[in-house]
Amino acid sequence: MDKGNLVIYIISDSIGETAEQVAKAGISQFNLDEYEIRRFPYVTEKQQILEIIEEAKQEKAVMVFTMVLETLRNVLVEEAEKNNIPCIDIMTPVIESMGVVLHNSPSREPGLIRRLDERYFRKVEAIEFAVKYDDGKDPRGLKKADLVLIGISRTSKTPLSMYLAHKNVKVANVPLVPEVAPPKELFNVPAKKIIGLTTNPMKLIEIRQERLKALGLKHEANYASMDRILEELDFAEDIMKRLGCPVIDVSSKAVEESASIILEIFREIGYKIGNGR
Known part of the structure; x- marks a missing residue:
């Protein structure tokens, strides 16, 4: 030897x-x-x-x-x-x-530990993606996303984005505001990748009034008025119809329930997101 x-x-x-x-x-x-x-x-x-x-x-x-x-x-x-x-x-x-x-x-x-590590890093990547492309910060993220959420203020876009990110889904979200035209990139995203979020106006008034209270502002602000909310909902509905995307009413749903419905919609249409891509 x-x-x-x-x-x-x-x-x-x-x-x-x-x-x-x-x-x-x-x-x-x-x-x-x-x-x-x-x-x-x-x-x-x-x-x-x-x-x-x-x-x-x-x-x-x-x-x-x-x-x-x-x-x-x-x-x-x-x-x-x-x-x-x-x-x-x-x-x-x-x-x-x-x-x-x-x-x-x-x-x-x-090789199981390596697969677990890869799953962990995919989740981190999805979370970072949700943060980067939250609230329409960068429209360029829309074409990279597994899923795009659209809706008016306080319709759970950000909580849903983060929840789905923990399931390895890359989510971008876009706020719909009557005074601001949606980014042109949104209309280049396939309708099957977009979910519209809507809500009951009475429920939304309560949520927005609580938001104003937390910010130390008056309840009478236009943000929480019925006229303003109905205007926003009508505007959002028009955009969603133009896009031809599914719409979910999140009024009485927990984030987990809404996320489950979204994932089920994608399973039904055969569009694979997250781990299945």
Whole structure:
């Protein structure tokens, strides 16, 4: 056997990041300047293991591995023992202990943690998108969105955008105000990607009066008057008809309920958003 520098073999049926981090943590405890780490990701066949063993037995080697596929894990352990190569199984003690506590069996499917990480980053991306394109801040976001919400003030556009973002849906929203023409980009968005939000005028008066109160303003402000609200609702209805988009009345609905209806609408028309894109 070559008595040279230590070679740490990282073997995994996924990408091997976990095993490599553990190996680096271990090697940091030694005053060792010369060593090599070799990573072998996506090992899914017995022949791959045999080839790695053949290489490792010629060197001063230690194997650190994360194999959730039990048959391959057994092959690796048996072949390492035959050739007197120390090997450290990172995953098995952890998942077996958890299985005992949970009274359940692990799925033993490679790469699940990476999928969880990807799902997390998609959610963060969707949340950042909702913040960036909230309240019509940048019309350029409309063509990038999975979904566009439109409606007058206080129809839950922002809460719905954020709620759906947590389901990995990229949402932009546009306020409809009679004095301001909707962005031209809105009329280039396919109708199947747009949801109109409307509400009961009496309910909206209550909501807007509470908003004025919170801001320290008088209830009699035009913002909370029936004439103004009816004008806005008529304007919004006209825009929604021009766009030909579905419309949801959010008057007595919680954000969760409205979001569920929106997702159901998309399922019915076959337009996939979020994870399904």
